[in-house]
Amino acid sequence: MPEMLEVRNLKTYFPVRVGILDSLRGKKYFVKAVDGISFSIDRGEIFGLIGESGCGKTTAGRSVLRLVEPTGGEVIFDGVDVLKLGKEELRRIRRRMQIIFQDPYASLSPRMKIGEAIAHPLIIHGIADRREAREIALRMLKRVGLTPEEEYYDRYPNQLSGGQRQRVAIARAMALKPDFVVADEAVSMIDVSMRASILELLEEFRRDYRLSMLFITHDIAVARLIADRTAVMYLGKIVELGKTRRLIDNPIHPYTKALVNAAPSITRRERREKVKLRGEVPNAVNPPKGCRLSNRCPFATDICRTKEPELREVESGHFVACHLA
């Protein structure tokens, strides 16, 4: 399968505001939110990105679309390095690269009818005139299950439930027929009884449009359900990457083990393997030397505290960044 998106050594650093003394001394500090990650997503593939808050997964998603400016690396989308594009070219390529946010209430204008919210980007991108855009928006509303679509077209976001608003956000992104979508915690705010239908909808668009997706989530059970392959991030780095089921059923990196082990489950009332990490995630301004997990990892040895482990292929298609793997 051809790659739709290839991310190489992507870095996004944010400057930290410093005190006056440090600034006089010319000292600068950075939060290395994303610190050299690489992965690729095939056409029609859903690629999961999981990790705890502050691990850099959201920044990674936004950097790929250049909603935040990366510090370095390459993002090859359909053969073009997105990071090298000028403003106009970027605007053009954005039609093909969309994003769905966690909170549809924040991404939909409260004063715009939802039908217009879907039609508007079509006009902006010059895909359709006003009348055609309306036609497409109606079709999309029907497609995401908001029927009768003529009636829904004229509603405002506050007249919809959270699940329905997320359907609108999906319809708006999909109306542009993108090749690639970042879904950032797209089902996290939706009640569990309605979550499955949103996931199903994304699954349908993947199949029908051969859509590639970067699916960012903190919920490992959701990743298991939808993502073909998944990468686990910790403090700006990918620590493990592989086929989702394999990665969850047989995690190799101690961090992945701890993460999977801590996720609640109805079917497992006994924890399989207790990997207890010490303390909590440290400050990203000054991550530990060597392996970033070394100060919390129960298996850490001297090499872990001095040398940063590289992401190596330990089984076919299964990559781990751990000296002990």
Add this chain to the structure above:
Amino acid sequence: MLEVENLTVHYFTSVGIVRAVEDVSFSVGRREWFTFVGESGSGKSTVAQALIGLVPPPGKVVGGKIVLNGRNLLEMSEKELRSIRGKEISMVFQDPMTSLDPLRKIGDQMVEAMTEHGIDEEEAREKAVRLLESVNIPADRMDYYPHQLSGGQRQRISIAIATALEPCLLIADEPTTALDVIVQEAIMELLNELKEKGTSITFVTHDVSLAFERSDRIAVMYAGRIVEMGDADELVRNAMHPYLKALLESVPDVCSDKEVKAIPGNPPDLRNPPKGCRFHPRCPFATDICRTQEPELREVENNHFVACHGVV
């Protein structure tokens, strides 16, 4: 130890009366972990707030009894309630900053929680150190302000404060919802230790997996009512209410490749809940009686209660 009968709470809003909790009855035994699980708007948090007398306006408890160790809390004065809060019944919130003062050192806050109830300062200070250690926080954090600690540490401290006077009942309303899973797991472990030591836990969560993994007994809420209640193991194996069955089918599982199915439709508007069973508009098995008559919560098997006309 705690007996709640026909608890009913309404919110008197400018756009109508929201019937948030209707006719809820349950009991929590000593050293028991009892969980309310439900989706947004099910009334689970309102139940928790009512237990400790903290339903925010325009909400009001309009009926029922809350009997803790033989005394009805709903008949007590605010002064009497205050002497009980912390000492007999205590609460941990989703956001620990609800109960922590951002401008004061955490040690001082812990000490005050105890001296308010007549413990002398020196003893309170010693106890605060022990409490911090019991929740895995080094004693030198006594001199820290809340903002100097992580979210997980703050939640541990609010648990330490809530349990400082050894209340018999700890109410925990979504205490881990704002936390990552690894920290969540540690907090759940901590609550479990408290239970082992004799505290009863009333836990409120929207997370079905979390509820079933840890609880002794569970009440499942839908649109302000308990629809099913019983031992956690029993409810998983033998769910009877169509809502609980569908809810369990909608939950993805980290350990298995089970398929998930959404529940069609939306929860009702509680200003104007449907007649009869509140779940009937979404229930595939609804018959005429479901649309007209409200089902009662009945014990259909030993300690297994269901509110459904279709369950015999």
